[in-house]
Amino acid sequence: MLTGFDRARTGRPLLLVALSTLAGACGGGEREPTTTPVVDESLEELFQAWRDFEAPEFVDGVPDYTADAMAAQAGALGSWVARLDDQGYEALDTSKRIDWHLVRAEVNGLDFDHRVRRPWARDPAFYVWIYPAQSDVPAHEGPVIHGWIDLWTYSDPPSPEEARELADRIGNIPELLDQARTNLTGNARDLWQAGIRSFRGQAEDLEDYAVRAGGILPELDAAITEAHAASTAFADWLEETLDSKTGASGVGKDNYTWYMRNVHLVPYSWEEQVTLMKRELARA
Known part of the structure; x- marks a missing residue:
């Protein structure tokens, strides 16, 4: 499986x-x-x-x-x-x-x-890593990064074995977003604005998941906390750089x-x- x-x-x-x-x-x-x-x-x-x-x-x-x-x-x-x-x-x-x-x-x-x-260079939302709910299409709409996490495919709350896997995978978010800051060289203003909403949403999703999965595994608790901080900081960075983005998105x-x-x-x-x-x- x-x-x-x-x-x-x-x-x-x-x-x-x-x-x-x-x-x-x-x-x-x-x-x-x-x-x-x-x-x-x-x-x-x-x-x-x-x-x-x-x-x-x-x-x-x-x-x-x-x-x-x-x-x-x-x-x-x-x-x-x-x-x-x-x-x-x-x-x-x-x-x-x-x-x-x-x-x-x-x-x-x-x-x-x-x-x-070129979503890896133009679309900040491409780097969203967490999907708490099932999509109404077979995968996800739009370009989606490889390695994404469909939280809905795990037990709620996760089993100890799933918690260990999620700790590793959610723990990759800070490094991924560090890479994203270098990769994102595009000038598509609408995509930049959408990315801000997406990462504010990811931070909220992680905050919610911290409550649902909290206390099962200390490593998972720490990974969620660090991923939440990284997602919030990334959204802040997108907001700070928005004024410099003036290009079309289509x-x-x-x-x-x-x-x-x-x-x-x-x-x-x-x-x-x-x-x-x-x-x-x-x-x-």
Whole structure:
């Protein structure tokens, strides 16, 4: 059984897509897949290796999102496109072709993150580590850091064994936020403001959890206290630097269209989706 750390470490779930959307989803200048199947790597093996690659390295329990680490990951992305093409798309049966498109969508998603979104450098809320309640989507909405803690997956209050695990994981928050201060070089004002709210919220969540889990393990009590102080200090830092942030937060229409078509496999452009929403509003 996967622990909470394992689930967070292995990355995001596959996109759920209807087969009917796939035909219009693979435009945007993508290379045509080759037709010769590779014999030494199955699509399943490639996918597992991809998930390992997509996750950053962890150093003493903290994911490495430094500029050097992200540059190295971005530089290696092209080899994954080539490995997918080597699967020999035309030789795959229908179910494997669907899997192929899903894996390619994940590769495109990481490519988009590096080229456009860059949450580790632009979005302070990316570094939120604690999620006390279950999301209404399969993972979490928006970009989420590897190693996040879903508190709702643990017993409430936690068992002694879970308390030891949580002490280690929550104890990583101060070091993570020290790294975040260096990594966050973006100028997106709206994201900065949202980050302030997010970390005020994380501090409140930790304060609440200190009551629910208090007294089970001294190391957990200490980790929560230090994480609360680090989260509050980080929110203060975001507030202090907010006035220097003057840039836009959006990705632009063209990037949005590329993302929808090549990551979510939705064939409609930004303009077409606006038209559809206006029609729905008119019918409401």
